[in-house]
Amino acid sequence: MSAPSHLDPRLLRAFLTVAEELHFTRAAARLYVAQQALSRDVRRLERELGAELFVRSTRQVTLTADGERLLPYARRVLEAQDELLGAFGQTRPLLVDLNFRDAVTARRVLHRARELAPEHELMARYESGLTGAAEELLAGRLDASFGRYAGLDPVLRGRLEHQLVRYEPMAVVLPEDHRLAATEAVPLAELAGETVYAGAGNPRTPEWTDLARLLFAGRGIEIAPPAPLAVGEEEFERIMSKMRNPILAVVDFPAMPGRVLRPLTEPVPLSPVSLVWRKGLAHPAFDALRRAAGEVAAGEGWLRWPDGGWMPAVDVEMG
Incomplete structure (x- = not known):
């Protein structure tokens, strides 16, 4: 690998992002640039270094030996640049x-x-x-x-x-007139036969629905079917008031009009x-x-x- 007299940090950032993603389209989206511009920057860096940094095919992108060798240097240079800019109040949020x-x-x-x-x-x-x-x-x-x-x-x-x-203790949000609303805490067995909302169908929160599935398994508790996807707290509250299902939540869940929050016990799900x-x-x-x-x-x-x-x-x- 030959050593040029100067390297534009922008080219190193293009290289590092592609090296982390191993995918030019994802790397371009991450850098907010067109894929063609990103490819140009990588090719320019390869010319300046006199080395091929990636093996490209229609199915995958992989680092060459020279690319692997450049990787730790690129990280150190860009980290130093970020620290320098930060010292003069120019760091991005x-x-x-x-x-x-x-x-x-x-x-x-x-x-x-x-x-x-x-x-x-x-x-x-x-x-x-x-x-x-x-x-x-x-x-x-x-x-x-x-x-x-x-x-x-x-x-x-x-x-x-x-x-x-x-480890955040979990809770259930109940309509004020629900049979369990007057209790201070709700043993999980008391939810048997209930259909509980746990975000089913929300593409942003499947990890939460999966947690509910594991918690409810073998306990006779059903997960409510998908509801219209609500954006914002007011819309969520409106949709939930129509459904009237108990809502699986955590103990710090914000208050909702016409609802009470009760911690779950026996066991204490986390x-x-x-x-x-x-x-x-x-x-x-x-x-x-x-x-x-x-x-x-x-x-x-x-x-x-x-x-x-x-x-x-x-x-x-x-x-």
């Missing part, structure tokens, strides 16, 4: 998906991260579901999200990383919440976000296993 506006776990972590890194901009986004957010993470349109990592498709998990933040990001993410505020997740989880005891706790085996294994 870190985009953090909270799922929805009243998500207590994610909001607490983001608030602490902003305290730890006041010189950086950490901006909230609301993608309503980890599966929906995962595509945005991989495209580079989000940097981090929160949710049930084990519930993602294995192909998505292979391109993401996670840090467990909380929804594992992880901080999730794409592999290779480099941003000067990201370390603060991870540190905040650890600090808040430890301070709140979010990772203590409660008496009678339950979680699917696949979630336990992934930690």
Whole structure:
């Protein structure tokens, strides 16, 4: 590999993004450029280095030996560039998906991260579901999200990383006149014969519906059929008021008019919440976000296993 006198960092970023995606179309979407422009930049970098970096075929893209050799250098150069720009206040915002506006776990972590890194901009986004957010993470349109990592498709998990933040106790949201509304907590067996809404059919939240399926298995509880996909809290509340089904939720779920929230017991089902990001993410505020997740989880005891706790085996294994 010959050594040019100068390399445009933009070319290195094009190379690194393709190397991470191993797919030119996905890499172009992540960089917000046309695929032809991305291909041009990669070819220009190959000419300047005098080396072929990728093997391209109609079915796949793979790194050559020279591409593998360039990869760690490209990462270090671009990380240094991001740090340099950050030192002069030119860092792009870190985009953090909270799922929805009243998500207590994610909001607490983001608030602490902003305290730890006041010189950086950490901006909230609301993608309503980890599966929906995962595509945005991989495209580079989000940097981090929160949710049930084990519930993602294995192909998505292979391109993401996670840090467990909380075992969030689950609950049920009931109409005020429901037979169980007067109880302080609802033993899971009391839901036998009920049809409970758990987001079935929502393409952004299949990880949640899967958790419900595992929880309800063998307990005589049915998952409600798909409802019209509601966008926004007001529309969700309107659709749920028509359905009148109990809603599977977590203990920090926001209040809904005409509904009461009751924790589930016997067992105490837990929804594992992880901080999730794409592999290779480099941003000067990201370390603060991870540190905040650890600090808040430890301070709140979010990772203590409660008496009678339950979680699917696949979630336990992934930690």
